[in-house]
Amino acid sequence: xxxxxxxxxxxxxxxxxxxxxxxxxxxxxxxxxxxxxxxxxxxxxxxxxxxxxxxxxxxxxxxxxxxxxxxxxxxxxxxxxxxxxxxxxxxxxxxxxxxxxxxxxxxxxxxxxxxxxxxxxxxxxxxxxxxxxxxxxxxxxxxxxxxxxxxxxxxxxxxxxxxxxxxxxxxxxxxxxxxxxxxxxxxxxxxxxxxxxxxxxxxxxxxxxxxxxxxxxxxxxxxxxxxxxxxxxxxxxxxxxxxxxxxxxxxxxxxxxxxxxxxxxxxxxxxxxxxxxxxxxxxxxxxxxxxxxxxxxxxxxxxxxxxxxxxxxxxxxxxxxxxxxxxxxxxxxxxxxxxxxxxxxxxxxxxxxxxxxxxxxxxxxxxxxxxxxxxxxxxxxxxxxxxxxxxxxxxxxxxxxxxxxxxxxxxxxxxxxxxxxxxxxxxxxxxxxxxxxxxxxxxxxxxxxxxxxxxxxxxxxxxxxxxx
Amino acid sequence: xxxxxxxxxxxxxxxxxxxxxxxxxxxxxxxxxxxxxxxxxxxxxxxxxxxxxxxxxxxxxxxxxxxxxxxxxxxxxxxxxxxxxxxxxxxxxxxxxxxxxxxxxxxxxxxxxxxxxxxxxxxxxxxxxxxxxxxxxxxxxxxxxxxxxxxxxxxxxxxxxxxxxxxxxxxxxxxxxxxxxxxxxxxxxxxxxxxxxxxxxxxxxxxxxxxxxxxxxxxxxxxx
Numbered sequence: 001x002x003x004x005x006x007x008x009x010x011x012x013x014x015x016x017x018x019x020x021x022x023x024x025x026x027x028x029x030x031x032x033x034x035x036x037x038x039x040x041x042x043x044x045x046x047x048x049x050x051x052x053x054x055x056x057x058x059x060x061x062x063x064x065x066x067x068x069x070x071x072x073x074x075x076x077x078x079x080x081x082x083x084x085x086x087x088x089x090x091x092x093x094x095x096x097x098x099x100x101x102x103x104x105x106x107x108x109x110x111x112x113x114x115x116x117x118x119x120x121x122x123x124x125x126x127x128x129x130x131x132x133x134x135x136x137x138x139x140x141x142x143x144x145x146x147x148x149x150x151x152x153x154x155x156x157x158x159x160x161x162x163x164x165x166x167x168x169x170x171x172x173x174x175x176x177x178x179x180x181x182x183x184x185x186x187x188x189x190x191x192x193x194x195x196x197x198x199x200x201x202x203x204x205x206x207x208x209x210x211x212x213x214x215x216x217x218x219x220x221x222x223x224x225x226x227x228x229x230x231x232x233x234x235x236x237x238x239x240x241x242x243x244x245x246x247x248x249x250x251x252x253x254x255x256x257x258x259x260x261x262x263x264x265x266x267x268x269x270x271x272x273x274x275x276x277x278x279x280x281x282x283x284x285x286x287x288x289x290x291x292x293x294x295x296x297x298x299x300x301x302x303x304x305x306x307x308x309x310x311x312x313x314x315x316x317x318x319x320x321x322x323x324x325x326x327x328x329x330x331x332x333x334x335x336x337x338x339x340x341x342x343x344x345x346x347x348x349x350x351x352x353x354x355x356x357x358x359x360x361x362x363x364x365x366x367x368x369x370x371x372x373x374x375x376x377x378x379x380x381x382x383x384x385x386x387x388x389x390x391x392x393x394x395x396x397x398x399x400x401x402x403x404x405x406x407x408x409x410x411x412x413x414x415x416x417x418x419x420x421x422x423x424x425x426x427x428x429x430x431x432x433x434x435x436x437x438x439x440x441x442x443x444x445x446x447x448x449x450x451x452x453x454x455x456x457x458x459x460x461x462x463x464x465x466x467x468x
Numbered sequence: 469x470x471x472x473x474x475x476x477x478x479x480x481x482x483x484x485x486x487x488x489x490x491x492x493x494x495x496x497x498x499x500x501x502x503x504x505x506x507x508x509x510x511x512x513x514x515x516x517x518x519x520x521x522x523x524x525x526x527x528x529x530x531x532x533x534x535x536x537x538x539x540x541x542x543x544x545x546x547x548x549x550x551x552x553x554x555x556x557x558x559x560x561x562x563x564x565x566x567x568x569x570x571x572x573x574x575x576x577x578x579x580x581x582x583x584x585x586x587x588x589x590x591x592x593x594x595x596x597x598x599x600x601x602x603x604x605x606x607x608x609x610x611x612x613x614x615x616x617x618x619x620x621x622x623x624x625x626x627x628x629x630x631x632x633x634x635x636x637x638x639x640x641x642x643x644x645x646x647x648x649x650x651x652x653x654x655x656x657x658x659x660x661x662x663x664x665x666x667x668x669x670x671x672x673x674x675x676x677x678x679x680x681x682x683x684x685x686x687x688x689x690x691x692x
Contacts, residue, residue, distance in 0.1 A: 121626070121633070121634050122633075123589040123590045123591045123592075123633040123634075124590070124591050124633070125633075126589075126626075126627050126633035126634045127589065127591040127592045127593055127595070127596065127632075127633030127634075128591060128593070128596050128633075130622045130624070130627050133624060133627065134622060134623060134624055134627075137624060153624065153625075153626055154626070155626055155634070155635045155636055155637040155640070156637050156639070156640050157636070157640065158588035158589070158636060158640055158641075158644050159584065159588060159589050159590050159633070161584060161590070163580075163590045163591075164580060164581060164584045164590055165556075166537040166556070167537075167577055167580065168559075168573075168574050168577050168580075168581060169556065169559030169560050169562065169563050169570065169574075170563065170574070170581060170653060170656055170657055170660065171653055171656075172560060172651060172652065172653065172656075173480075173481070174651040174652075175647055175648065175651035175652075175653050178647045178650070178651060179644070179647060182643060182644075182647065212539075220480075220481070224480060226480070227480075233650070234646070234647060234650045234651070237646060237650070238643050238646060238647075240643075286538040286539055286540060286543075287538075287539065289543075290538065290539045290540055290542065290543035291539045291542070291543075293543050329498065329540070330498075330500065330540075331500050331536060331538035331540060333500060333536070334536070334538075335500075335501075335536035335537070335538075336536070336537050337533070337573065337577055338536060340576060340577055340579075340580060341573070341576035341577060343603060345501070345504050345505070345536075347603065348504065349500050349503070349504065353500070380601065380604040380605075380608060381603075381604070382605075383603070383604060383605025383606075383607075384603040384604070384605065412611070413621070413623065414623070416622065417610065418609055418610045418611040418618070419608075419609060419610075420610065421604060421605060421607060421608045421609075424610075439610075439611070442611065442621075443611065445621060446611075446613055446617055446618070446621055449617055449620045449621045450617055454620055454621070454623075454628075455623050456623050456624070456625060457623045457624055458624075458625075460625030462625075463625045463626045463635070464637075
């Protein structure tokens, strides 16, 4: 074995001691590789020692361990202090919400409510990929949740407006904060008209960008008295203060966190289709785990806790094959503004960095995601690839849609795959579901719809404040 | 020029987003836009960190609009900088100073802004049509049929809409306008695109009148 040890490079170099480099000592002797000086020398480690050294690095450096200690203040602690000072009201997660605890990247405990949820919809999902919300509501019904009591979907909410902000710069922290507080105040009081106490329904955010934006804005609100003062005036004018105070939710919860904590119940109580022959890859939304990343959910039992647990955990629980690929960390190429006005960037990035890699490296049957922008980008941009001989195709959908399929949901009526441009047909067939039969049934159903005979997941009057 | 830098530095988020820079380049290494544009998050951070006012101004002429706002840079930075967050501040300041780059970039985005400000939703089914996105191919829906009927076949009442992603109540829309006005968003829009602003203002006036009528009707019903 060589005497070279880490931090002990170039012991024989003139003027160079352990771990040091002589000033101005450059690659003059022809050794080393371009970009490195000659002080870099081969370690000559034995294979066993090399593995040992690499393992050490992986364990200590390359691993995003779940517990990173006290690197950052927990925003919730500051919220509790503000509440104690009488400045805000925290919309708390109570026992009635039947929460399940999970760990975040920084080892913080996060309570995920499983019941009495106020569906904060996503403009992208609802406008473009409605199979997200329908699959989610379908699951809630399957678990016996009572609409109007265990969940609420209503018209009194707006988009978070963050897509526009990130795309255009039109908007500001104050407007984003006011929209956040307006929508979540509505969630706090929404149970009243249905005969429940304040705080009965807890917000469940469907969109990845809304989730990231709301968490970022919450931090600014908690930190800045000036911002709180400004938005208090606005919320006051809207009549959306409670006892003169702002209402801020204890946790911001993303729908995929609900799916994550319910995954074992989904698999054990509802799954009807064996998906062990399906190769799945995951694409987690950047704004889920890269924005306010300390709050994203990690689980040591999912890919060793090296990646956020969301999506992969669900595929695992359903018994599907989980296949990795090298560009898992890349964004999809959505870019907010780019998908509208710089589409060459969007489609090139998604085809080169995501679809091709998932196809070539993972040979995936499906790519599962948890945000509208990602599904839209990767779903819609495959057709044009043919113009550049990029004949890579892969079905793209949310994990909740895939889970619904595995639990016997109708691919059209519930999972709403008719809105997807990517080739979902082969996947559905591989799962043992007849695409053609389902399509035929759906086309018959469209005639019923035309005649006014529409099927609903819940009493439609509820959306307007009507009783169950 | 100095005022532009002062406005960027004066944003209360600035100290969150910029903590120091070793020029390590990990942000640029993982940046999607850096692969396609003359754009580097490392450069943005360096310009701000070294207070290079002239080049900051130059970067705001074009480069800042390349950022995809994915925040991969922020998640990776060992110094907890957020180049993407700094770009967001720079874009706001570019709008405030009526920079041409902002006007040029926002023009094709006008449709989304119109939709957002007049409906409270940013995307709607009638926007996702083959005519608007020819590169998405002929089959962006797998079932032939009238859009209205296809939307009615979604088993969720709030989603059975065509011009909005979901149905937003009138009261909610009007509350949204109040937020836009009180936070200066409408004013920013006016600086960027006066025509779009005029169209939006007409929509707002109409909706506010509708809301007033609705309130009056409610009062009359209550009196009866």
